[in-house]
Amino acid sequence: MxxxxxxxxxxxxxxxxxxxxxxxxxxxxxxxxxxxxxxxxxxxxxxxxxxxxxxxxxxxxxxxxxxxxxxxxxxxxxxxxxxxxxxxxxxxDMPISKLKGRVRRLGTKKSPLGAEFKPSSSSLSSQVYSDSFVARLGKRKSIFTRKGQARYPVREETIPIxxxxxxxxxxxxxxxxxxxxxxxxxxxxxxxxxxx
Known part of the structure; x- marks a missing residue:
C-alpha cells in the first residue's frame, strides 16, 4: 500500500x-x-x-x-x-473493514464475479473488486483477494481516498x-x- x-x-x-x-x-x-x-x-x-x-x-x-x-x-x-x-x-487507501458501508458478493456461489463495496460516505465512490470474495473479519464483513493460486494467504481490499x-x-x-x-x-x- x-x-x-x-x-x-x-x-x-x-x-x-x-x-x-x-x-x-x-x-x-x-x-x-x-x-x-x-x-x-x-x-x-x-x-x-x-x-x-x-x-x-x-x-x-x-x-x-x-x-x-x-x-x-x-x-x-x-x-x-x-x-x-x-x-x-x-x-x-483504507481497508474496507475500517469504513461504514455495505459489502456484497456479486454473482452466485457457483459463478462468483467478485464483490462490491458501497461506502456510507458521499466523499467515497463505490468500488467493484473482481476475483474477490466476502468474508468476516472479526464481527465485520470485508472483501478479500487471494495472493496466489492457493487458498491462503489472503489480503483485505482497500478503497482509495x-x-x-x-x-x-x-x-x-x-x-x-x-x-x-x-x-x-x-x-x-x-x-x-x-x-x-
Whole structure:
C-alpha cells in the first residue's frame, strides 16, 4: 500500500505578533514562551479538527483508524529562529473493514464475479473488486483477494481516498490556522503578563 501523505505548511505573520506584544506590553521572553505554547496548542486544535473532519468524511467506524493518519511534527530551530509546526495527513487507501458501508458478493456461489463495496460516505465512490470474495473479519464483513493460486494467504481490499478530502482539509482547516494560532498566542501572552 503506497503512502500518499499531504504536508500542510503555514506562515505566521511575525510582525502582527510583535504588534500584539507591544500593545499588551510583553517582554521578548514572554513573547517566545507564548509563541511556543500557542504553536503546541494550535497543533492540538488542528489535530482534533482534522480527526473529526476525516471521521465524518470517510464515515470511519472508529477514531483509531483516523488517529494514525494525522501526525504533527515540531521542528525545532537553533539560535534565535522560532520553532515551526508541520502537519501530516495520510490519505493513502483504507481497508474496507475500517469504513461504514455495505459489502456484497456479486454473482452466485457457483459463478462468483467478485464483490462490491458501497461506502456510507458521499466523499467515497463505490468500488467493484473482481476475483474477490466476502468474508468476516472479526464481527465485520470485508472483501478479500487471494495472493496466489492457493487458498491462503489472503489480503483485505482497500478503497482509495480521493482528492476531494484533501481539498476539504485545506478549505475547512488550513484556512483557520492563523486565527487559531493568534487566539492561542494572545490568550497565553495575556496570562504570562498577568502573572508578573
Amino acid at each position: 503506497a503512502s500518499n501523505p499531504q504536508n500542510l505548511l503555514f506562515d505566521i505573520d511575525l510582525e502582527e505578533l510583535e504588534a500584539v506584544k507591544q500593545m499588551l506590553g510583553g517582554t521578548e521572553k514572554e513573547f517566545r514562551q507564548a509563541y511556543n505554547r500557542a504553536l503546541s496548542r494550535t497543533a492540538v486544535t488542528l489535530n482534533m479538527l482534522g480527526r473529526r473532519l476525516l471521521r465524518d468524511e470517510l464515515q470511519a467506524r472508529n477514531m483509531k483508524a483516523i488517529r494514525k493518519r494525522l501526525q504533527k511534527f515540531r521542528l525545532r530551530k537553533s539560535g534565535k529562529a522560532l520553532d515551526e509546526l508541520r502537519l501530516w495527513f495520510g490519505l493513502n 480521493n482528492d476531494a478530502i484533501h481539498v476539504k482539509i485545506e478549505d475547512e482547516i488550513f484556512d483557520q490556522i492563523p486565527e487559531i494560532f493568534l487566539k492561542h498566542f494572545i490568550t497565553d501572552l495575556k496570562g504570562r503578563i498577568a502573572q508578573r
